[in-house]
Amino acid sequence: MLKRSNLLSILMIFPTLFFSTSVLANTGNYLDLTSHWIGYLAILLFAFAYCLVMLEDVIHLRKSKPVLIAAGIIWAMIGFYYSQHGMSHAGEAAFRHNLLEYAELFFFLLVAMTYINTMEERKLFDALRSWMVNKGFSLRLVFWLTGILAFFISPIADNLTTALLMCAIVMKVGEGNHKFILLSCINIVVAANAGGAFSPFGDITTLMVWQKGVVDFTTFFALFIPSVVNFLIPAIIFSLFIPKMDTKSDGEIIQLKRGARRIVALFLVTIFFAVAGHSFLGMPPVLGMMTGLGLLQFFAFFLRKTQKDHYKYAMAHTVDKKEHERLRALGNGAPFDIFTKVAKAEWDTLLFFYGVVLCVGGLGFIGYLSMVSEVMYSNWDPTYANVFVGMLSAVVDNIPVMFAVLSMHPDMSTGQWLLVTLTAGVGGSMLSIGSAAGVALMGQARGIYTFGAHLKWTPVIALGYIASILVHLWVNASYF
Numbered sequence: 119m120l121k122r123s124n125l126l127s128i129l130m131i132f133p134t135l136f137f138s139t140s141v142l143a144n145t146g147n148y149l150d151l152t153s154h155w156i157g158y159l160a161i162l163l164f165a166f167a168y169c170l171v172m173l174e175d176v177i178h179l180r181k182s183k184p185v186l187i188a189a190g191i192i193w194a195m196i197g198f199y200y201s202q203h204g205m206s207h208a209g210e211a212a213f214r215h216n217l218l219e220y221a222e223l224f225f226f227l228l229v230a231m232t233y234i235n236t237m238e239e240r241k242l243f244d245a246l247r248s249w250m251v252n253k254g255f256s257l258r259l260v261f262w263l264t265g266i267l268a269f270f271i272s273p274i275a276d277n278l279t280t281a282l283l284m285c286a287i288v289m290k291v292g293e294g295n296h297k298f299i300l301l302s303c304i305n306i307v308v309a310a311n312a313g314g315a316f317s318p319f320g321d322i323t324t325l326m327v328w329q330k331g332v333v334d335f336t337t338f339f340a341l342f343i344p345s346v347v348n349f350l351i352p353a354i355i356f357s358l359f360i361p362k363m364d365t366k367s368d369g370e371i372i373q374l375k376r377g378a379r380r381i382v383a384l385f386l387v388t389i390f391f392a393v394a395g396h397s398f399l400g401m402p403p404v405l406g407m408m409t410g411l412g413l414l415q416f417f418a419f420f421l422r423k424t425q426k427d428h429y430k431y432a433m434a435h436t437v438d439k440k441e442h443e444r445l446r447a448l449g450n451g452a453p454f455d456i457f458t459k460v461a462k463a464e465w466d467t468l469l470f471f472y473g474v475v476l477c478v479g480g481l482g483f484i485g486y487l488s489m490v491s492e493v494m495y496s497n498w499d500p501t502y503a504n505v506f507v508g509m510l511s512a513v514v515d516n517i518p519v520m521f522a523v524l525s526m527h528p529d530m531s532t533g534q535w536l537l538v539t540l541t542a543g544v545g546g547s548m549l550s551i552g553s554a555a556g557v558a559l560m561g562q563a564r565g566i567y568t569f570g571a572h573l574k575w576t577p578v579i580a581l582g583y584i585a586s587i588l589v590h591l592w593v594n595a596s597y598f
Contacts, residue, residue: 508541
């Protein structure tokens with residue numbers, strides 16, 4: 119769902135920058151096109167494409183389509199101009215560099231999405247939802263449980279899947295109580311985004327920072343306390359408005375499919391491979407993830423080969439009629455196929471990510487990122503610049519924002535890199551359109567959780583945002 123930012127939003131604040139550099143200043147293998155028509159047209163293309171992305175829910179055009187086309191045109195213009203100046207190799211090398219950065223993230227995310235889809239197919243998330251509904255908890259307790267679970271699940275799963283799962287619980291137990299559903303949805307969005315901020319796996323932005331090597335794996339956990347503060351302050355205020363009512367159980371029981379728990383274990387092993395390979399062998403994390411995908415494929419092969427024998431044995435040793443029916447239903451299902459899980463990966467998000475990375479990379483190669491970096495990270499205090507990045511991510515997607523920051527290569531301390539990771543991760547919670555989790559829940563709780571309803575509680579969320587920044591500056595002062 120993943121998801122947030124538009125470099126243009128930064129550039130629009132400093133329009134005079136476009137006229138401050140000489141046209142086509144040749145600096146070795148780099149041609150400054152910031153004052154050339156190619157540069158202006160590239161910005162207009164990216165701006166138009168991103169407007170279509172932001173209107174996705176209105177015009178029903180998948181967000182990957184406009185950015186894919188914009189990326190193609192931008193790099194075609196760059197390639198044409200560089201070839202005219204006998205420097206086609208420089209343009210090709212720049213494109214390949216951006217493509218390689220995307221490829222590493224693509225395969226990493228593909229494996230993670232495959233595991234999450236596999237767990238969903240094995241009924242793991244449905245079983246969790248059923249357990250909570252059948253416990254008959256009070257609405258206030260469900261509010262806190264869904265928020266806490268969203269906070270701790272999102273560092274492992276993506277915040278979109280986590281938010282959808284928790285929202286399904288809220289919609290089930292709070293049916294008819296719109297105020298409870300609204301506040302719980304806002305709480306889930308805040309919790310999922312906050313939880314993803316302190317883990318390299320919790321959000322695409324943290325993953326990009328880790329893979330870039332600017333922050334070590336274990337160092338991310340220094341953001342745990344600021345992330346907790348970001349979640350707790352709004353949650354405490356929201357909880358005061360939750361009605362004191364009990365929920366009713368619907369009696370539905372969800373049975374896990376065979377191998378569900380072992381797939382969770384394989385996912386943890388896969389994460390270990392990625393971390394260990396990067397930390398001890400110096401290899402990209404994607405190597406460990408792809409190895410883990412191979413393990414999942416072998417396990418899928420094992421499940422297919424042993425499915426019939428397993429259920430025959432279980433049926434022969436079961437007396438209870440209801441258990442017979444359950445086993446028959448599970449045994450007659452289609453054999454587990456790992457490639458159906460790959461097919462269900464969020465391809466629109468992955469292709470959108472490609473378009474954004476190549477668009478921002480193209481603007482950077484043209485010369486705009488260095489200009490913005492000069493303003494934000496040389497003329498401003500880095501703390502103010504990084505806080506601004508978080509506010510920007512509330513309006514647009516944080517993926518291009520973070521990719522733009524990484525492409526600028528600002529000279530910052532580890533504390534500042536942690537700060538921009540935190541703000542880009544949690545800043546999107548201030549508006550419903552600021553994160554993939556928020557956009558998804560607007561569709562799932564349509565008519566209840568809306569942009570306007572979320573906006574009314576933005577000041578409360580902003581308190582958590584400000585508090586988390588202050589706590590980070592205090593608790594992690596040694597990193598600055």
